[in-house]
Amino acid sequence: MDTLFGLRGRVALVTGSSRGIGRELATALADADATIVLNGLDADRLESARAEFATRFGAERVFAVAFDVTDESQVSAAVEHIESEIGPIDVLVNNAGIQHRVSLVDVALADWQRVLDVNLTSAFLVGREVARRMIGRGAGKVVNICSVQTDLARPTIGPYTAAKGGLRNLTRAMTAEWAGYGIQVNAVAPGYIHTEMTQNLVDDERFNSWIVGRTPAARWGTPADLAGPVVWLSSRGSDFVNGQVVFVDGGMTVVV
């Protein structure tokens, strides 16, 4: 029997793990002894992440599969490849995401669509492909990376807010359909986390001090702050936790 939060012998696919939060989550899952499948779009960046992970955790436990999480045929082929060549996917972390800052009256339909595709439809596409197999095995863990924008809104981030709100309810819909097959689907909603995605906001002095003042913990989050909750939701320690959203936001969503 594995330890409560241990993942020895499990295969974990983390989408968008070539950098940022996904990379840190993959590191934490590998630290918990999982075999890791890294993913991203940029093949060179992904390969350099794979090489660094392989040095740290051993090449036999680290794989990289480049695919676009919004492309149905690439998703099917990638999941088929992982399951046949690496092993059954026990843990799926739907992390890949993008932001596009523009007001709702100015956003072009193509940009709106892309934000919804990468942040929301991707979780449906990858989740559907993986769950079809998890259902047959009667077990699996899915963690969807939402955002405080799941609950809160701000100007110029409307498509992202709509997508992350949708991802919260997709988490519930997946739970309604898959919990009976032994699959736990939950979400983690990060607050403001310092990554490439938010570098421009960190650099913006006014925004930066507003965020720190607006967050009871009085600081930006780091990708490492998300590791514990995601490992927990990927482990048997969360076997009766279904359809929940864990806010990891330094308290931002509980104060006005």
Ligand code: NDP
């Ligand atoms: P980054 O921009 O740092 O990294 C995004 C990752 O997603 C990269 O690995 C990128 O791959 C990958 N990616 C983007 N599009 C695709 C695609 N179509 N197919 C496959 N992979 C793709 O983002 P963060 O690490 O900051 O964010 C990760 C997640 O956390 C996102 O879902 C984001 O919405 C969420 N989040 C982030 C917060 C923050 O403050 N940073 C706060 C709340 C939520 P490549 O390197 O090849 O481009």
